[in-house]
Amino acid sequence: MVCISPPERLSAAPDLIKVWFRFVPREGWLPYDAEGLWATHLSPDTARVANTPFLQDGVAEGDVVRFVTDDDGLHWSCERVEASGNCTVRVLPVPNGPLGPSAEAVYEQLAPFGLGGESFSAELPLVAFTVPADADLGQIKALLRQGRMDGWWHFEEPCITDAWRSA
The missing domain is CATH 3.30.70 (Alpha-Beta Plaits)
Known part of the structure; x- marks a missing residue:
């Protein structure tokens, strides 16, 4: 897996977690198949996206996503549960x-x-x-x-x- 993560500018903010999104890389484009976005932790399995995605489609800053946490402690997005309107x-x-x-x-x-x-x-x-x-x-x-x-x-x-x- 090749991942991209946005700049660490938000990492010091309280209640932020990194939520990862998987996708199929586009031919002729960047060779990544996952992107990590900062998100405000809302509940045990939801978070509000806190920055703009470079590669992941179908999500915007402010959207609420549901995630699962894997054995390595990484939070993987499962679905968007609330659109922000952004x-x-x-x-x-x-x-x-x-x-x-x-x-x-x-x-x-x-x-x-x-x-x-x-x-x-x-x-x-x-x-x-x-x-x-x-x-x-x-x-x-x-x-x-x-x-x-x-x-x-x-x-x-x-x-x-x-x-x-x-x-």
Whole structure:
């Protein structure tokens, strides 16, 4: 198993645990088959996701997941039991595009919307954003689409809501 875990910036917070998600790696993409996300421990078998996933689809920051704990003490997600209403959007700048290979430039373009997110690495400037349920979804989608048309970035929508779809 090859795993990825987000930066340790949240690890000092109280009541946080790492919840692991398994998935089938995508061909031609990163070679991982599991991702660990920080989560606030809510009950013996549930936790609220506390950061944005880079690789796991179908989950967003703020969602509540049920997990099982294995013999090694690792918490493995079984299902999402409560959706937060937030969306996850991932943006990868086009290296030879107007923004260059800069995660910071991607953040700057989306800064007016106050989106929180994380960048993967300097070598892979993939930015994973949490789009809050109460954000201006239509304007964010319009900017993402325009940026794609202008050659700034590629983006994907791995966890969206009906509100996002209809915006």
